[in-house]
Amino acid sequence: MSQLDWIILAVTLIGIIAYGLYKSRTTHNLDGYILANRSLPWGLVLLSIMGTQASAITFVSAPGQAYTDGMRFVQYYFGLPIAMVVICMFFVPIFRKLKVYTAYEFLENRFDGKTRTLTSFLFLLQRGVSTGISVFAPSIILSSLLGWNIYWTNLFMGGLLIIYTLSGGAKAVAYTQQLQLIVIFAGMFLAAYMVVHMLPKGVGFIDSLEVSGKLGRLNVITTGFEKGNGFDWGDKYNLWSGIIGGFFLALAYFGTDQSQVGRYLTAKSLTESRMGLLMNGLVKVPMQFAILLIGALVFTFYQFNNAPLFFNQTQVNKLEHTAHKDSLLIAQKAYKDLSEQKKSTVTLFANAENKEEKANKAVELSQLQHQSDSIRRQVRTWMQAEKIEGDTSDTNYIFLRFVVDNLPKGMVGLLIAIIFLASWGSIAAAINSLASSTMVDFHRRFTKKDISNEEEYRMSKWYTLLWGIFCVIVAMYSYNVGNSLIETVNELGSIFYGPVLGVFLIALFLRNITSGSAVFYATVLTQLMIFAIYIPAKLKLIEMGFLWLNPIGAFGVVIFALLLQPIMVKRKIPQ
Amino acid sequence: MQDGNDKIPLFRTWGQWYFFVIAFLILLIILFSLFTNLFS
Numbered sequence: 001m002s003q004l005d006w007i008i009l010a011v012t013l014i015g016i017i018a019y020g021l022y023k024s025r026t027t028h029n030l031d032g033y034i035l036a037n038r039s040l041p042w043g044l045v046l047l048s049i050m051g052t053q054a055s056a057i058t059f060v061s062a063p064g065q066a067y068t069d070g071m072r073f074v075q076y077y078f079g080l081p082i083a084m085v086v087i088c089m090f091f092v093p094i095f096r097k098l099k100v101y102t103a104y105e106f107l108e109n110r111f112d113g114k115t116r117t118l119t120s121f122l123f124l125l126q127r128g129v130s131t132g133i134s135v136f137a138p139s140i141i142l143s144s145l146l147g148w149n150i151y152w153t154n155l156f157m158g159g160l161l162i163i164y165t166l167s168g169g170a171k172a173v174a175y176t177q178q179l180q181l182i183v184i185f186a187g188m189f190l191a192a193y194m195v196v197h198m199l200p201k202g203v204g205f206i207d208s209l210e211v212s213g214k215l216g217r218l219n220v221i222t223t224g225f226e227k228g229n230g231f232d233w234g235d236k237y238n239l240w241s242g243i244i245g246g247f248f249l250a251l252a253y254f255g256t257d258q259s260q261v262g263r264y265l266t267a268k269s270l271t272e273s274r275m276g277l278l279m280n281g282l283v284k285v286p287m288q289f290a291i292l293l294i295g296a297l298v299f300t301f302y303q304f305n306n307a308p309l310f311f312n313q314t315q316v317n318k319l320e321h322t323a324h325k326d327s328l329l330i331a332q333k334a335y336k337d338l339s340e341q342k343k344s345t346v347t348l349f350a351n352a353e354n355k356e357e358k359a360n361k362a363v364e365l366s367q368l369q370h371q372s373d374s375i376r377r378q379v380r381t382w383m384q385a386e387k388i389e390g391d392t393s394d395t396n397y398i399f400l401r402f403v404v405d406n407l408p409k410g411m412v413g414l415l416i417a418i419i420f421l422a423s424w425g426s427i428a429a430a431i432n433s434l435a436s437s438t439m440v441d442f443h444r445r446f447t448k449k450d451i452s453n454e455e456e457y458r459m460s461k462w463y464t465l466l467w468g469i470f471c472v473i474v475a476m477y478s479y480n481v482g483n484s485l486i487e488t489v490n491e492l493g494s495i496f497y498g499p500v501l502g503v504f505l506i507a508l509f510l511r512n513i514t515s516g517s518a519v520f521y522a523t524v525l526t527q528l529m530i531f532a533i534y535i536p537a538k539l540k541l542i543e544m545g546f547l548w549l550n551p552i553g554a555f556g557v558v559i560f561a562l563l564l565q566p567i568m569v570k571r572k573i574p575q
Numbered sequence: 576m577q578d579g580n581d582k583i584p585l586f587r588t589w590g591q592w593y594f595f596v597i598a599f600l601i602l603l604i605i606l607f608s609l610f611t612n613l614f615s
Contacts (some may be wrong), residue, residue, distance in 0.1 A: 074607070210614060218614045281596045431612065
């Protein structure tokens with residue numbers, strides 16, 4: 001990085017931390033620390049909701065996802081607006097009416113203490129690990145690209161995060177998230193502009209869309225139906241898994257995950273909470289589309305320019321010291337030759353004067369791309385065969401490699417600041433919610449002695465520190481977590497969200513189920529069932545896209561609870 | 576915290592807001608389908 005990059009990075013980060021601390025200087029109690037004294041307007045609530053969901057992974061991994069798999073990932077968000085409507089109709093009014101600190105408090109009112117403990121435990125487990133991966137994600141990428149030591153990067157990133165979350169609580173998180181998002185959107189817009197600007201003369205935005213479209217990267221809508229084979233249940237992202245699976249995932253995430261519930265409970269009224277959520281339903285899909293489009297544009301850029309064979313150079317260096325050294329050299333040469341051929345073909349495609357010529361060049365280009373893709377796959381196979389430590393997928397590195405290699409001085413610093421800011425926004429909110437749930441759902445209930453509000457506030461800060469350390473430890477052990485970090489975090493959520501959502505659906509809609517024990521055991525059984533489905537699916541013994549785990553989990557709890565309710569009620573009568 | 580009957584911004588009822596959000600999603604899906612077909 002140049003000196004200018006370092007200056008831009010430092011000024012942006014220090015400026016935003018100072019702003020957050022200044023805005024939260026009046027926070028000295030638990031209500032303020034956890035829920036910003038329920039005082040925020042909807043605009044801030046919206047930015048806080050968005051900033052919490054959009055981590056560094058969103059901005060780094062999503063463009064890479066579009067580069068390798070196309071834009072169909074956007075369909076994953078189609079269920080989100082529907083979930084926002086359902087949450088506004090049924091979840092928010094009851095949370096606000098009961099004036100809860102955490103979503104799980106409501107379950108004790110409705111069922112019993114053990115159901116509340118189980119759901120908040122599942123939340124802490126899932127969110128704690130996911131947050132650890134979210135700390136690891138930007139650290140590993142920065143360390144690989146800039147040659148920083150991964151352990152020090154993790155510690156530095158985690159340490160700054162802990163200090164930042166400890167000092168201000170929910171209010172600091174919300175106020176800094178608004179500035180963070182402004183910087184993030186400005187940076188991403190600039191990056192998109194630069195990609196198009198750096199294309200050869202005479203090749204414009206529409207031309208670049210045509211290139212990535214013909215090579216399958218603009219597959220925004222896919223139905224999941226294969227000709228002659230019916231619906232593909234193993235297909236991760238299509239219209240139906242997005243609307244149905246994505247709906248249940250979003251319903252669980254925004255309706256039952258304290259990291260999000262804690263955001264909209266900071267609103268000053270029910271109207272402000274609802275407005276924040278509904279506006280999120282309006283802007284999320286277009287925003288994700290725009291981020292993925294940047295990935296598709298980067299893909300086009302690399303049709304006109306030589307792309308690295310593998311975007312994570314650290315892994316290539318490791319492969320060079322194995323038995324596959326010579327094979328790698330041959331693959332690199334073949335890949336370079338293909339890149340040269342692609343460059344001339346894509347130029348002819350962009351300048352083609354009639355449809356027929358364009359169609360012929362598109363077919364040629366597609367064949368060349370197919371060959372390039374198989375070389376990349378082959379290199380990955382070698383890395384896996386050699387059991388090379390670290391990520392054998394380069395999806396998370398594509399966008400940043402592009403930034404570091406191609407963008408002008410200053411832009412690199414800004415883009416790296418974006419990674420830090422996006423991480424802080426989402427991770428700080430997650431750590432704040434982990435501390436709130438530990439304090440309110442466990443500490444308060446299981447320690448018998450009465451403690452003052454000020455003492456609770458101090459205890460919450462200790463829990464924030466402990467969860468921060470936990471996340472850094474998870475980050476230290478997060479090597480080889482999966483293909484794409486954004487996918488890994490969503491996959492992890494899908495394992496636990498379904499059953500927790502099922503409990504909330506019963507609480508809100510099935511008034512005749514009153515037995516806390518029935519709901520508790522139904523949740524335990526369903527969670528075990530989800531593991532029994534997930535593990536064979538992960539081992540590729542059965543075909544099942546992870547988004548389907550959400551509805552299966554939710555309906556599983558409902559069905560088991562309906563079956564167990566009569567048994568539990570009968571057992572209770574003799575007592 | 577004021578959970579009374581605040582004025583709903585832009586629309587008269589929350590039902591209209593919910594309809595608007597879902598209609599916008601449907602519009603986006605239609606536009607994305609056209610986009611996919613146009614460039615594939």
